[in-house]
Amino acid sequence: MGDPRGFLKFERDKETDRPVVERVRHFREFGEQMPKEKLQVQASRCMDCGIPFCHQGCPLGNLIPEWNDLVYRGKFDEAVARLAETNNFPEVTGRVCPAPCEASCVLNIDSVPVTIKSIERAIAEHTIAHLEPIRRGTKSGKxxxxxxxxxxxxxxxxxxxxxxxxxxxxxxxxxxxxxxxxxxxxxxxxxxxxxxxxxxxxxxxxxxxxxxxxxxxxxxxxxxxxxxxxxxxxxxxVPRDLSLPGRELAGVHFAMEFLTTQNRRVAGDTIDESRALSANGSRVLVIGGGDTGSDCIGTSIRQGAKEVKNLELMPKPPLVRMPENPWPEWPLMLRTSSSHEEGATRDWGVMTKRFVGEGGNVKGVDCIRVRLERGKLVETEGSEFHIASELVLLAMGFxxxxxxxxxxxxxxxxxxxxxxxxxxxxxxxxxxxxxxxxxxxxxxxxxxxxxxxxxxxxxxxxxxxxxxxxxxxx
Ligand SMILES: Cc1cc2nc3c(=O)[nH]c(=O)nc-3n(C[C@H](O)[C@H](O)[C@H](O)COP(=O)(O)OP(=O)(O)OC[C@H]3O[C@@H](n4cnc5c(N)ncnc54)[C@H](O)[C@@H]3O)c2cc1C
Ligand code: SF4
Incomplete structure (x- = not known):
């Protein structure tokens, strides 16, 4: 354990993102990594608990207190080797993992967990530019x-x-x-x-x-x-579909079609832009929360959408953890992704009833408000409303x-x-x-x-x- 009083002396700190106005002009990453010295301070906040709940929180069983200690001591090479024992791609999880480890960190009882994900990413960055192959001498012949x-x-x-x-x-x-x-x-x-x-x-x-x-x-x-x-x-x-009247209209698409096209553009692939999906100049409606919906929002904003709205069927989650959902459980509460911060209007408890079009193209969707009653979604009478949209993206999971x-x-x-x-x-x-x-x-x-x-x-x-x-x- 690095500093036994680290968690008392130092506040939680994490990577900052570049300002929205700047980052929405491009498709590159926008998180600013913490300097190594700051990370070492953050790693010193780890208490090396007798029973490290973060191990159980991490599906890979990452040996988090061990590499926190190595980072605190500046031993990045050893931290890389320790992390490689349990995780093949820490440079990936250090970027996109929702970090259930931090949710189950004992310091999260007070909502200030160790900055585990940022530390993992920094360890991975230490060698990603010069990865060496790991070979075993004997071939099995299988x-x-x-x-x-x-x-x-x-x-x-x-x-x-x-x-x-x-x-x-x-x-x-x-x-x-x-x-x-x-x-x-x-x-x-x-x-x-x-x-x-x-x-x-x-x-x-x-x-x-x-x-x-x-x-x-x-x-x-x-x-x-x-x-x-x-x-x-x-x-x-296999994407989940919304089999509603008007589903066949042009402009109603699965999220993956939209996202894949953009990733291929960024990769430099030749795209037939006369047929390809783009949010540029459109009012975009993303149906479905979650990672896929959020990624559609960030992509639409970067493509120059006129506006982006996001609908979720379930009621708005609480802003704080509820007593019936105590630590170290995964906190069921409202999550705001970096894409949400970039300017989408979000609405919850909304059911789509039909896609409405003109000349074969979608022009909007008719919706109604719903509420949860004894575990079932019930429509609220008289709450029908319409949302105008030229591009509707279905992101309701798989x-x-x-x-x-x-x-x-x-x-x-x-x-x-x-x-x-x-x-x-x-x-x-x-x-x-x-x-x-x-x-x-x-x-x-x-x-x-x-x-x-x-x-x-x-x-x-x-x-x-x-x-x-x-x-x-x-
Ligand atoms: C838009 C989106 C955003 C996401 N964001 C996050 C996130 O931020 N964080 C997170 O933790 N998770 C995220 N997820 C979930 C995560 O990406 C998946 O859980 C994960 O990729 C599943 O891995 P997999 O290897 O099982 O399958 P996949 O990643 O789906 O890979 C399957 C591979 O198999 C190939 N394949 C399929 N059929 C065949 C075939 N017949 N022959 C040959 N090849 C085939 C496919 O082409 C594909 O390459 C996201 C998912 C989506 C859709
Ligand atoms: S952020 Fe890293 S340590 Fe935490 S759960 Fe994900 S993979 Fe495990």
């Missing part, structure tokens, strides 16, 4: 196919390669990353860090095969015959995994329509595993990485070559 290169597939593939297995990652897109690449906007996470990790993985022996849709270009059955094990890490990208990947293979699903797996990630089909959102349901990056790592251990057991992996390096 081959594994990983389908999907989102955080679950990348983490699983990297762990297995470091154990000595030959890993091939099949990805239907033209670049690796899954939703990290084509969902999360660059202003939250620039993609150079993904490229750095992919280069590291290639140097570690992982083969990437892009633009190969398994279930189409290659059948899963063929992979099962050609590889010793197959891991499906294909995400849960219904489940796309099952085209398992075509021809009889894979069991669970009650929620996700791939059914045991603790090791095994499905009912011999040699077939699943990791990430396709087995868990729509979730978080940190869970996808944790699942990828857990399933890698399950695959290793299956291949009878599993040795406990304690990664050294970065």
């Amino acid at each position: 081959t594994v196919a990983v389908v999907g290169s989102g955080p679950a597939g990348l983490a699983c593939g990297q762990q297995l390669a470091r154990m000595g297995h030959s890993v091939t990652i099949f990805e239907r897109d033209d670049r690796a990353g899954g939703l990290l690449r084509y969902g999360i906007p660059d202003f939250k996470m620039e993609k150079a860090i993904l490229d750095a990790r992919v280069s590291q993985m290639i140097a570690e022996g992982v083969t990437f095969r892009y633009e190969v849709a398994v279930g189409d270009a290659v059948l899963l059955d063929e992979l099962l015959r050609s590889f010793d094990a197959v891991v499906l890490a294909t995400g849960a990208a 219904a489940g995994p796309n099952l085209s990947v398992v075509k021809g293979v009889d894979v069991t699903l669970n009650a929620r329509g996700n791939l059914n797996t045991d603790q090791d990630g095994k499905t009912n089909v011999a040699g077939l595993f699943a990791a990430g959102d396709n087995a868990r349901g729509q979730s978080l990056v940190v869970w996808a990485i944790a699942d990828g790592r857990r399933v890698a251990e399950g695959v290793a057991k299956h291949l009878s070559a599993g040795t406990a992996l304690r990664a050294v390096g970065n």
Whole structure:
């Protein structure tokens, strides 16, 4: 433990964001990192609790008090190695994780947790520009196919390669990353860090095969015959739809269509702008809160939307934690993202009734106010209203995994329509595993990485070559 009185001497502090007027002019990241000296002070606030609840809060079981102490002492190289033991991509979680660790930090009883996420990011930044491959001497002679290169597939593939297995990652897109690449906007996470990790993985022996849709270009059955094990890490990208009158109107789109187009623009891809989605000059209505809705808001504002409104079906959450939702539970309260701060008008307890159009184009939506009564949403009579909009983005989450990947293979699903797996990630089909959102349901990056790592251990057991992996390096 660094400074036993650190939490009494120093206030919580965190990274600041560049001013809104400046950051909405571009798609780059806008968080200003804290200087190392300030971070060391923040790390000294960690009390090194006898029972560190932050470990349990973090799905990866990051050894937070240990690397807080190393940062406090200025031992960044050792902190990098400690963090690498539990997290393959701290540069990613240090940017986009909602930090359940901070919610469960003992200092959060007083709402001033240790700045864990900023410290994690700073540790990751220490080496991201010069990542070295981590190689294990002996090759197992076993081959594994990983389908999907989102955080679950990348983490699983990297762990297995470091154990000595030959890993091939099949990805239907033209670049690796899954939703990290084509969902999360660059202003939250620039993609150079993904490229750095992919280069590291290639140097570690992982083969990437892009633009190969398994279930189409290659059948899963063929992979099962050609590889010793197959891991499906294909995400849960089937969007939830709003089947209402007027849904067919031009200008009503799924959020991912909009976000992917913008990420491709930033990546320098050729876009047919005469057909591509843009919020420029439009009144944009984003239906659905959450990360996807918030990302649509930030993207619309940067594209030059005339105005941006955001609707949420559920009632407005409380501004503070309620007594029935005590620490160390995840606090169910109103969250305001950096995109919300940039100028969206938010409204809660609103149900969309129909899309209204003219000449085949959407012109607005009819809505009604709803309230929760005994767990059910009830419409408030006489509360109908209309919102004018030329671009309506549907961001109501995802219904489940796309099952085209398992075509021809009889894979069991669970009650929620996700791939059914045991603790090791095994499905009912011999040699077939699943990791990430396709087995868990729509979730978080940190869970996808944790699942990828857990399933890698399950695959290793299956291949009878599993040795406990304690990664050294970065
Ligand atoms: C817009 C948006 C913003 C988000 N923001 C955050 C955030 O800020 N913080 C956070 O923690 N979480 C966020 N999430 C959630 C997070 O991105 C996901 O939980 C996470 O990416 C899931 O990882 P995954 O590896 O399981 O799947 P994915 O990231 O979805 O990756 C699946 C990969 O499999 C590929 N694939 C699918 N089918 C096939 C096939 N048949 N053949 C070959 N390849 C295939 C896909 O192309 C994709 O690359 C966000 C989600 C969205 C949509
Ligand atoms: S991965 Fe997320 S939960 Fe874990 S330490 Fe980092 S910010 Fe906290």
